[in-house]
Amino acid sequence: MSKNYQNLIDGELVSTDATMEVLNPANEEVIGLVPSCGKEELDRAVAAARKAFKSWSKTSIEERRAVIQAMSGAIKENADELFRLLTSEQGKPHEQAKGEIFGAAGMMAAQSTLTLEDEINEDSDQRLSRTRRVPVGVVGGIVPWNFPVMMAMQKIAPALLSGCTIVLKPSPFTPLATLRVAELVKDIVPAGVVNIITGEDSLGPLITGHEDIDKITFTGSTATGKKIMEGASKDLKRITLELGGNDASIVLPDADVEKVAEQLFWSSFSNAGQICVAAKRIYIHEDIYDDLSAAIAKVAEGVTVGDGSQQGTGVGPIQNKKQFDRVCELIQDAKDNGYKFLTGGDVDPSGTGYYVPITIMDNPPEDARIVAEEQFGPVMPLMKFSTEEEVIARANNSEYGLAGAVWTKDTDKGVAIAEQLETGTVWINEFLHLSPFAPFGGHKQSGFGAEYGKEGLLEFTYPQVITVKKDALV
Numbered sequence: 001m002s003k004n005y006q007n008l009i010d011g012e013l014v015s016t017d018a019t020m021e022v023l024n025p026a027n028e029e030v031i032g033l034v035p036s037c038g039k040e041e042l043d044r045a046v047a048a049a050r051k052a053f054k055s056w057s058k059t060s061i062e063e064r065r066a067v068i069q070a071m072s073g074a075i076k077e078n079a080d081e082l083f084r085l086l087t088s089e090q091g092k093p094h095e096q097a098k099g100e101i102f103g104a105a106g107m108m109a110a111q112s113t114l115t116l117e118d119e120i121n122e123d124s125d126q127r128l129s130r131t132r133r134v135p136v137g138v139v140g141g142i143v144p145w146n147f148p149v150m151m152a153m154q155k156i157a158p159a160l161l162s163g164c165t166i167v168l169k170p171s172p173f174t175p176l177a178t179l180r181v182a183e184l185v186k187d188i189v190p191a192g193v194v195n196i197i198t199g200e201d202s203l204g205p206l207i208t209g210h211e212d213i214d215k216i217t218f219t220g221s222t223a224t225g226k227k228i229m230e231g232a233s234k235d236l237k238r239i240t241l242e243l244g245g246n247d248a249s250i251v252l253p254d255a256d257v258e259k260v261a262e263q264l265f266w267s268s269f270s271n272a273g274q275i276c277v278a279a280k281r282i283y284i285h286e287d288i289y290d291d292l293s294a295a296i297a298k299v300a301e302g303v304t305v306g307d308g309s310q311q312g313t314g315v316g317p318i319q320n321k322k323q324f325d326r327v328c329e330l331i332q333d334a335k336d337n338g339y340k341f342l343t344g345g346d347v348d349p350s351g352t353g354y355y356v357p358i359t360i361m362d363n364p365p366e367d368a369r370i371v372a373e374e375q376f377g378p379v380m381p382l383m384k385f386s387t388e389e390e391v392i393a394r395a396n397n398s399e400y401g402l403a404g405a406v407w408t409k410d411t412d413k414g415v416a417i418a419e420q421l422e423t424g425t426v427w428i429n430e431f432l433h434l435s436p437f438a439p440f441g442g443h444k445q446s447g448f449g450a451e452y453g454k455e456g457l458l459e460f461t462y463p464q465v466i467t468v469k470k471d472a473l474v
């Protein structure tokens, strides 16, 4: 059943005459209508954020921390409703949606404990110099559709903690759970501190180019990230960009085939592969390639692809038609080139819902599109390697540099390989773990700056150095 959702501007829930439809990717039914904002609504939201910034930026960090923690509490208390809504708009199975909602609430609470103390640069007979951190001002947050609630909250929490106010735009594909959070926190957050407005992709450049926004924090594709950098250059807005990845997992010959098969499977197929840090290329040493690829294919046999709201579904649909078409195109390209499939590969394009079967490819060449490009779907290429030197070079042969993993009993060797990978995060014997206290950011074309941890928080601030001359002749 379709429902009307509202935006949050200046502490009020607002509607617009123009609306956009939001579909359930499991059955392509319209499940919500949301405001379609343009320049007028954006101007109102930015003006509200600017007005609120005056007082919010003067509050103590303890006061701001309490507001963030109350928001986190409201999300947790309403987790049941939120995760069901998230599944219906995003497609991910209920268990994974629950993980995202509780993850978002937990991450906000954890991030709220970060601190912003002054640093003493010099305390000598002549002078006292200290660096304080001042909030940059009004932030524009732009979010994708794969983890809509998590991505929104991981921008709102540090923005608010630093003393900034924010205007956030969810993806047009997945705004519902975020708008429901907006309703839930409306009376917790002072008016204008958090504004959430929805619109088509065309609202994005209006945010990037807005003369009264001081910083853009963006998660999405590398192509859009480049446009944002260009747009933000006009008035030198501060930017944080979390972009795409083509993450390599490297499995050394000493890895326990039975133990790692299932973990490797889920490192690729959680959220139907639509994770920036999902394993997107798996390199397996030739000594264990046949056994491990057979074990991964066996795991796949036991996993059901279907509607995420149904019990037993392990992999949901692709979130939207555009991405579904792209994944189908990559599968077709592999077929046209005669690459071997261990499982999957047969999509029914006429069916209802954006379902792609779990598809595993058997040792496609390095220049295959499925290896060289970010697939962002449930299609995983397994590749054979012989030497560490060779596999490190292959893993690094990418314009991306987001994350990677090494699987081995020899953790020293794992770390030695990790240190040679050109990525912002490397896991040894695990995957997808992001800490609210560690900086998360991409090298190369996977991003600019970082989120999470102290480094992520500092990106919402300017350093201001105040120097007092102690023996001044005044």
Ligand code: NAD
Residues within 6 Å of the ligand: 142, 143, 144, 145, 146, 147, 169, 170, 171, 172, 200, 201, 202, 203, 204, 205, 208, 219, 220, 221, 222, 223, 224, 225, 227, 228, 242, 243, 244, 245, 275, 276, 374, 376, 402, 442, 446, 447
């Ligand atoms: P996208 O770039 O198409 O859209 C992201 C957001 O940007 C949406 O809200 C969209 O409306 C908006 N947008 C579109 N055009 C814009 C423009 N010209 N200016 C400003 N905003 C604009 O990305 P997507 O398809 O929603 O997400 C998938 C991509 O996101 C993948 O490449 C994935 O790897 C990446 N991603 C990265 C991370 C990370 O943390 N590094 C996390 C999740 C997803």
